[in-house]
Amino acid sequence: MVxxxxxxxxxxxxxxxxxxxxxxxxxxxxxxxxxxxxHFVPNISFGADxxxxxxxxxxxxxxxxxxxxxxxxxxxxxxxxxxEYITFHLEIDGIKKHLGERRWxxxxxxxxxxxxxxxxxxxxxxxxxxVGLTLNPPTEITRVLPFLKDIDLLLxxxxxxxxxxxxxxxxxxxxxxxxxxxxxxxxxxFEIMVDGGVDSDNAAELxxxxxxxxxxxxxxxxxxxxAEFIRQAKS
Ligand code: DX5
Ligand code: ZN
Numbered sequence: 001m002v003x004x005x006x007x008x009x010x011x012x013x014x015x016x017x018x019x020x021x022x023x024x025x026x027x028x029x030x031x032x033x034x035x036x037x038x039h040f041v042p043n044i045s046f047g048a049d050x051x052x053x054x055x056x057x058x059x060x061x062x063x064x065x066x067x068x069x070x071x072x073x074x075x076x077x078x079x080x081x082x083x084e085y086i087t088f089h090l091e092i093d094g095i096k097k098h099l100g101e102r103r104w105x106x107x108x109x110x111x112x113x114x115x116x117x118x119x120x121x122x123x124x125x126x127x128x129x130x131v132g133l134t135l136n137p138p139t140e141i142t143r144v145l146p147f148l149k150d151i152d153l154l155l156x157x158x159x160x161x162x163x164x165x166x167x168x169x170x171x172x173x174x175x176x177x178x179x180x181x182x183x184x185x186x187x188x189x190f191e192i193m194v195d196g197g198v199d200s201d202n203a204a205e206l207x208x209x210x211x212x213x214x215x216x217x218x219x220x221x222x223x224x225x226x227a228e229f230i231r232q233a234k235s
Contacts, residue, residue: 002207002214003029004230005063005193008054009045010164010217016050017057019221024058026226031060032195032215033083034164037068040089041162042102048074052081063087063132063153065195065215067161071120079127086124087132087155090117090144097138105160108139114146121150132193136161137169141178151190154179156211159196164217168197173209180210203233 006028011019020031033051038044055062063085064078071088078086093113094106117133124131132153135144137160144154156175159166172194179192191212198206199219206214214233223229 001234002203003212004203004220004233005030005032005213005215006220006226007032007034007164007195007215007217009034010221012221013046013050016053020054020058020060022226023220024060027230028060028220028226030084030213031055031058031062032217033062033064034161034217035064035066035068035074035078036162037070040069040092040106041067042104043162048077048081051078051083055082061085063193065132065134065155068092072123075120075123075127075129079124079129083129085130085132085153087134087153088120088124089134089136089161090139090147091136092116099160103160103162105136105138107136108143112143117147118150121147134195135175137171141175141182144179145182148182148186148188148190153191153193153213155193155195157196158194158198161196166197168199168202173205176206176209176211183210198233200229200232204235 006023036045061084064083066088091106091108094108130152133151134155158172193213194211195215198214198216
């Protein structure tokens, strides 16, 4: 069965503890933490202190999605507060592509700094966390191949990261299916997570394509009945 990871980026921060406890009571499997530095993505969200408030409010596993240019600077803090997964972007050494006024996305560099990626994977592992690697919508699935045997989680973005409530980009379906094929053909174990624009309508199709964990921000926290949202998403 697919797992659901509500993103607290779309929660009511004034009632954060209450909201994550309600998510757990409704059957959520994980809580997703969207960490933004205002540089890698055009927005700032929250840091380890707010993330810790969520972790202390509900006992679900938390995954920290680091949308930051220098993940090295955040690993120790997120490990210390008890994040189970720490996920960083393959585009950290990439090129800033402008998408419009105060909007941008980093696209992967041709000459990817492979050494740095492996060093970050090693550092996350060394602090006892599970390792996630994530791809922005423009990044081809082939670019992540060298790292798949060393990670626990492959996070496929279905929006340009930075904001909750954006429109789902359907190109992610082919990427999910390709990642699922690669995983099966090579006997690998990483989980496939999809993030951005997920709702109770596209959830079944995403799971059928090969996704194991679905992040949902706005659709989840705006729904009037969290348990019903999860029931529909899992059906
Ligand atoms: C986007 C974030 C997502 C986002 C999901 O930068 O990584 O986790 O908050 O929110 P929705 O489900 O509203 O797209
Ligand atoms: Zn996210």
